[in-house]
Amino acid sequence: MTTLSPPRPAVHPPPRYRRPLGLARESWLHYGVLLLLAVLVLAPVVPTLYQSFLDRPLYEAGGILSVDNYVRLFTEAGFGRVVLNTALFAGLTTLLSLLIAVPMAVVVVRTKLPGGRLFAAAMQWPFFISSLILGFGWITIYGPAGFVSVEVRRMLGFLPWNLYSIPGMAVTEAVALAPIVYTFCANALRQSDASLEAAAQVCGAGPLRILRSVILPMLRPPIVYSSILVISMSVETLSVPLLFGQPVGIDVFSTFLYRNGLQSISPDYGVLGAASAIILLVTVSLVALQAKLLKNAQRFVSVRGKATRPRRLDLGWLKWVSVAAIACYVVLGALVPIGGLVFRSFTLVFTPLQSPFRTLTGANYERIFTYPVYVQSIVNSLLVAAIGAVLVSGLSLLAVMVARRSDFRFARAVEYLALAPQAMPGIIVGIGLFWALAFAPFGLGTLVQGTLWALIIGFGLRALPSGFGSISPSIMQIGRELDNAARVSGADWVRTFTRILAALLRPAFAGALILTFVTLLKEYSPAVFLGSADSNIIGTTMLELWVQGNTGSVAALASLQIAITATFVGLAGLLLKGRNDA
Amino acid sequence: MPEVKVSRLSKQFGDNAVLRDITFTIADGEFFTLLGPSGCGKSTTLACIAGLERPTSGSIAVGPATFVDSGTFVPPEGRNLGMVFQSYALWPHLTVAQNLAMPLRIRKVDRRRQDELITESLAKVGLAELKNRYPHQLSGGQQQRVALARALVYSPSVLLLDEPLSNLDAQLREQARAWLKRLQAELGITTVYVTHDQEEALALSDRIAVMSEGDMVQIGTPKEIYETPATARVAAFVGRCNFLTGTVTGQAEVRLDCTGQTLAVLPGAAGDGRRVSVAIRPERLEILPEGRTAPAGVNVLTAQVLTGSYIGSRYEYDLRLGDHVIQVESNRAGLTGEVTLLADPSACLVYPTTDVLPEDAEALLTVSH
Ligand SMILES: Nc1ncnc2c1ncn2[C@@H]1O[C@H](COP(=O)(O)OP(=O)(O)OP(=O)(O)O)[C@@H](O)[C@H]1O
Ligand SMILES: [Mg+2]
Numbered sequence: 001m002t003t004l005s006p007p008r009p010a011v012h013p014p015p016r017y018r019r020p021l022g023l024a025r026e027s028w029l030h031y032g033v034l035l036l037l038a039v040l041v042l043a044p045v046v047p048t049l050y051q052s053f054l055d056r057p058l059y060e061a062g063g064i065l066s067v068d069n070y071v072r073l074f075t076e077a078g079f080g081r082v083v084l085n086t087a088l089f090a091g092l093t094t095l096l097s098l099l100i101a102v103p104m105a106v107v108v109v110r111t112k113l114p115g116g117r118l119f120a121a122a123m124q125w126p127f128f129i130s131s132l133i134l135g136f137g138w139i140t141i142y143g144p145a146g147f148v149s150v151e152v153r154r155m156l157g158f159l160p161w162n163l164y165s166i167p168g169m170a171v172t173e174a175v176a177l178a179p180i181v182y183t184f185c186a187n188a189l190r191q192s193d194a195s196l197e198a199a200a201q202v203c204g205a206g207p208l209r210i211l212r213s214v215i216l217p218m219l220r221p222p223i224v225y226s227s228i229l230v231i232s233m234s235v236e237t238l239s240v241p242l243l244f245g246q247p248v249g250i251d252v253f254s255t256f257l258y259r260n261g262l263q264s265i266s267p268d269y270g271v272l273g274a275a276s277a278i279i280l281l282v283t284v285s286l287v288a289l290q291a292k293l294l295k296n297a298q299r300f301v302s303v304r305g306k307a308t309r310p311r312r313l314d315l316g317w318l319k320w321v322s323v324a325a326i327a328c329y330v331v332l333g334a335l336v337p338i339g340g341l342v343f344r345s346f347t348l349v350f351t352p353l354q355s356p357f358r359t360l361t362g363a364n365y366e367r368i369f370t371y372p373v374y375v376q377s378i379v380n381s382l383l384v385a386a387i388g389a390v391l392v393s394g395l396s397l398l399a400v401m402v403a404r405r406s407d408f409r410f411a412r413a414v415e416y417l418a419l420a421p422q423a424m425p426g427i428i429v430g431i432g433l434f435w436a437l438a439f440a441p442f443g444l445g446t447l448v449q450g451t452l453w454a455l456i457i458g459f460g461l462r463a464l465p466s467g468f469g470s471i472s473p474s475i476m477q478i479g480r481e482l483d484n485a486a487r488v489s490g491a492d493w494v495r496t497f498t499r500i501l502a503a504l505l506r507p508a509f510a511g512a513l514i515l516t517f518v519t520l521l522k523e524y525s526p527a528v529f530l531g532s533a534d535s536n537i538i539g540t541t542m543l544e545l546w547v548q549g550n551t552g553s554v555a556a557l558a559s560l561q562i563a564i565t566a567t568f569v570g571l572a573g574l575l576l577k578g579r580n581d582a
Numbered sequence: 583m584p585e586v587k588v589s590r591l592s593k594q595f596g597d598n599a600v601l602r603d604i605t606f607t608i609a610d611g612e613f614f615t616l617l618g619p620s621g622c623g624k625s626t627t628l629a630c631i632a633g634l635e636r637p638t639s640g641s642i643a644v645g646p647a648t649f650v651d652s653g654t655f656v657p658p659e660g661r662n663l664g665m666v667f668q669s670y671a672l673w674p675h676l677t678v679a680q681n682l683a684m685p686l687r688i689r690k691v692d693r694r695r696q697d698e699l700i701t702e703s704l705a706k707v708g709l710a711e712l713k714n715r716y717p718h719q720l721s722g723g724q725q726q727r728v729a730l731a732r733a734l735v736y737s738p739s740v741l742l743l744d745e746p747l748s749n750l751d752a753q754l755r756e757q758a759r760a761w762l763k764r765l766q767a768e769l770g771i772t773t774v775y776v777t778h779d780q781e782e783a784l785a786l787s788d789r790i791a792v793m794s795e796g797d798m799v800q801i802g803t804p805k806e807i808y809e810t811p812a813t814a815r816v817a818a819f820v821g822r823c824n825f826l827t828g829t830v831t832g833q834a835e836v837r838l839d840c841t842g843q844t845l846a847v848l849p850g851a852a853g854d855g856r857r858v859s860v861a862i863r864p865e866r867l868e869i870l871p872e873g874r875t876a877p878a879g880v881n882v883l884t885a886q887v888l889t890g891s892y893i894g895s896r897y898e899y900d901l902r903l904g905d906h907v908i909q910v911e912s913n914r915a916g917l918t919g920e921v922t923l924l925a926d927p928s929a930c931l932v933y934p935t936t937d938v939l940p941e942d943a944e945a946l947l948t949v950s951h
Contacts, residue, residue: 011737012689014662024657407636481671484634487658488665489685490736495659499684503675 014490026493030408033398037417040461044424044432047439048280051273058269059438069270073278077271079256085245086235086252088166089173093234094227096174097181100329102223104178105185106215107322112312114323120186122330123179128565129338130522131176132239132539133558136546137337138163138172139243140344140555147340151352164248173240175333177230184222184229189215210313225293232286235279236425238525243546253279254427254525261431262528276428287423338562345555364556373533374553377541378560381521384455384537389517392460396467396512397505401497404475405483418468421461426525433458434529450532458526463519467512474508475501507576514572518565584645584739585610586631586772591640593626600626602796604640608774608789613766615775617783618793619819624776627793628742631774632665633658644740664733664771665742668749670725672717678704678728679713685736703735704728706765723754730762734769741766741773747782759785780820784808792816814933817861824867824908826860836860836932840904845881847930859933864898865911866929870922881930883923890917 017025047058052070054063073079104123108116126134141148143163153159162168238254246255256275261267315322344350348359368374396418402408403415421429437445437454448454478501486496524539531540538561545554586608593601600623608614616624629635631642633649633656642650644663649656672681682700691699704710707727717725726746733741747755747762763786766773777783783790784804791801792812800812811817814825826845828836834849836858845860876882885901885908892898892915899910899917910923 012686012691014659015689017659479669479671481667481669482673484632484658485665485667485671485673485732486684487634488632488661488663488742489732490659490662490688491684492657492659495688499688500673504673 017492024492026406027408029398029494030402030406030410030414033395033402034408034410034414034417036395037399037414040457040464041417041420043436044429044458044461045280047435048273048276048428048432051269051435052277054273055270058435069274070278072268073271073274077260077268077275079275079278082251082253082256082275085166085250089170089241089252090231090234092167092170093173093177094230096170097178097230098223098227100174100178101181101226102185102219103322104326104329105182105189106211106219107315107319107326109186109189110211110215110313111315111319111322113315113319119326119330122334123182125330125334126176126179127518128562128569129334130239130524130539130561131173131237132243132522132524132542133341133561134176134334134337135172135240135243136542136551136554136558137341140350140551141337141340145351147350147352148336154352164244164250166245166250169240169244169250170234172244173234173237175329176240177233178329178333180229180233181223181226184226185219188219188222221293225290228286228290228293232283232290232423235286236283236427238425238427238528242543253282254425257427257431258528272431276431279425280423280428283425284423291419341555342559342562345552345559348552350551364552365560367553368556368560373536374541374557377536377538378557380452380455380535381537381539381561382564384452384459385517385520387452388456388460388463388520389513391456392463392467392516392520393471393509393512395460396464396471396516397509399464399468400471400475401501404472405480405497405501406493415468419465422465424462426458426462426523427528429458429461430526430529433461433526450530450535452535454530455527455535455537458530459520459523462523462526463516466519467516470512470515471505471508474505474511478504510572510576514569517568521561521565521568584647584772586614586740586774587641587643588627588631589641591627591630591642592638593623593630593635594638600796601630601637604793604796604798606791606798606801608772611770611772613763613773613775613786613788615777615783615787615790616793617777617780617790617820620778622793623796624778624793625744628665628744628774628776631740632663632742633661662736662738663740663742664736664738666726666729666733666744666746668745670717670729670746670749672725672728672732674717677714677716678709678720681717681728682732682735685732689736691736699735703731706734707731722749722751723758726750726758730765734771739772741771743773743775745777748777748779755782762786784820792820794819811861811931814859814861817931817933822864822909824862824864826862826903826906826908828858828860830854830856830858830932834927836930838904840906841883842904843883845925845930846879846927847932848928856934861931861933862908862925862929864909866925867908867910868924869899869910869912869914869917870924871914876922876924879927881925881927883925884920885923886920887917890915 019025020028051058053065053067055066055068056063104119107113108119113119138146140146142161143149144159146163149159149161149163163172235253238258241250241252241255242258244250245252246259251259253275257272257279260275261272340350343356345364346360346362347356348361348363350356368378399414399418403411403418408414424432433454434449437449439445440448448457482500482504483496486500487493491499522539524537524543527535527537527540528543531537536544538557542554542557545551545557588607589605591601591604592599604627606614616627618624626635630637630650636655637650639652640650641648641652644661647656647661648654649661672678673684676684679700682703683696686696686699700713701710704713707730709724709727709731712720712724712728717728720728726749729746747758750758759782775783775786784807787804789801789803790807792799792807794815800807800816802810802812807816807820811820817823818825826838826840828838828845831837831844831854834847835844836847837844838860847860870876870882883903885903888900888902888907890897890899896911896913897915897917899912901908901910901921901923903923
């Protein structure tokens, strides 16, 4: 190349960025995020798999690899029965939640329904209430000695239901999971084209016929998808099976692990590992199936810019039946049990045999606030939720940036890793991390084991997919040309993020903070293995008090947790709104 | 301002070859346009120059600096180029002044100098008084000028523009075009401009590169591109063109299929018996006024007027020539019936291909009896 005129030096040359060891600084960041996620996700999984093939606890020397544990799992430990129970429980739960939610979605979204908006809003309730608390509530009202049960038994002479059974567990779990099915179906119904229905109407089809031949086929994808989601969630849930099944000896996956890991005097780690490995296999396949279906479904969804407002059908007298049915679900399923539990927290005795107003008291709360351990557990919960929310949201933001906005070679892997904990039941995260910490090098394990940090890691891992999922759509709405403009103007990847994207993503980050805070506040299942006397949180304390028969204090703690969540969400909402208005 | 050298540039997305072996050199201070239909790879070429895409192979150099070569890749932030995007890409949370300040802050220019440069740059685009507005408070035309000011504020070595006028309405676009041309000439900055609008390309450019499906088909001045298109495709894309199929019968003669008549064409066409297309621009066909005789050495064609339309400055006629419809531009009104057309041999370009137009367009231009 021959340049005749000497090149003019740039008047304002672009900055030079440091390249430690010859790698651009964004590469360090990308690999760092990948590595951190990989360690976090693999930490509970690898020791579990390893333990499942080991003939002794993995921290003991001289272990020999064999499949012995799997054999013993099905012969001595009676895991076959557990598999069957789990399948029955998950199947029934799924069926019931479809029965509750699908008609409800159709009626609320597609027909003229008095109070439709109120019902739609009411379906948000599980955001505020953990399934552990719902379980307490149901027992308080419908359990063998529950408020309603006693009354019904007095009138009929017998109790026509038994909450402490697989159907009983399934009904409660279905009430808790129905809102998920509802959300998917309602979204699909809102997006679908109203002109189909209009066409059917013009052809003279009546409302019921339209429902059957036009609307229901549209619902097939969300039904299939949400069914799988519900199956995988009921396979991993701990709360309801623990409260309802444990006292009568009905074991499902999670309670099997709970009983064998915690309640036996000398836990058989091999069997525990083998069971965990099998359960992981089930949940991972379910989540993989789910991801595949969702991908296919998205190809068929055609969102036409501004959605056409669906025409609402008039059901005539049937609408009053629908209102009654939905009210029944909301009131009997959620309002009465939760309301009852809150009420319970203010009385000494809670039974229809004696007016509970006669024993109104603050003693349940007093007990909690006089014992430092109980106060500590509330403080611990808040600490875990607050620190965890910041860390998880930060990590989610980084993961989204790398997965969606970089040319990193392993961007895809980062996304999969961030979403992987979806497939990890809380109790397995607990067991796996427990082993990982026992195994960790440099005595790191003993430093973390039993502290709040262990809980923050475990809970945070579980909340990571929600964090990722809540930030990811926002970044897709920010045009890529905004990044490109910054890059051409002289900002490297890191600076593009700090100077441009971070500001644009602030609302999404705030949303993720709120979501993960609430999620972490409700979480407890990893803590049954990871916690210690010093690191009790509201959830584990409630379980402890429950076992002691101290139901009044359980009700008080549950009410406090609900109050904290509601206050936090309310304040956060006000704060965000204020900022947006300004 | 340095020259831009792109050689043997290729880009593949998976199996899809979007750019194939593209080579061109842009001279210092030149206004160079990449022109081509949608999807032909113009934006990809520009993105490769900017560093936003990594070419599969090839090299890119600006002045003495090599940006891309085997083993070398300078990221976009290291290239000191200015770029205006189709969507303008103004950062929505920053005011106009802050948008312009960002590249300067990144370059650690001191505060006082920043203010001077911003004021100067905004004055260039005539928007000095809108400094404190946010992008959403500006009209499309103003946003486009702010984007340009932001791309110029740090005196980049080359200016890259990706269809910057396509979001403006027709009238504004014409004004903006003239303004942009003046500004570029004033600054003398080497400019690469991407557009699919041939009129825009002809009006603005010093030189045009016509692209088609990832290939660079022709590079030349607007006059060369328009008057001597290298291929039938270029002729069809740049300006309008009548295509008449025929067979070569002599050194500079083609017998037309539609009338059987022999046409004198530019010499040097393909050999005897070859199938060719004769391309004639509508404005190069002249309608002979009645009572005059045709000059010697000019092709004479007889055609019937089908329809005529008034398009403002001129009239446009659809004529039937044998079984073919051709278009002619003229400033004479109200022609009907049979007319005589004159076509200078130099206006008859010959291309060795017969399938120039897509089939359905061909069907529209064929008259059945
Ligand atoms: N990231 C990508 N992955 C796969 N294919 C791509 C990608 N980006 C561009 N292409 C393909 O490359 C081809 C050229 O794209 P390019 O954007 O350069 O076209 P263009 O000439 O700028 O078109 P337009 O005038 O519509 O902007 C297109 O066929 C496009 O589908
Ligand atoms: Mg383009």
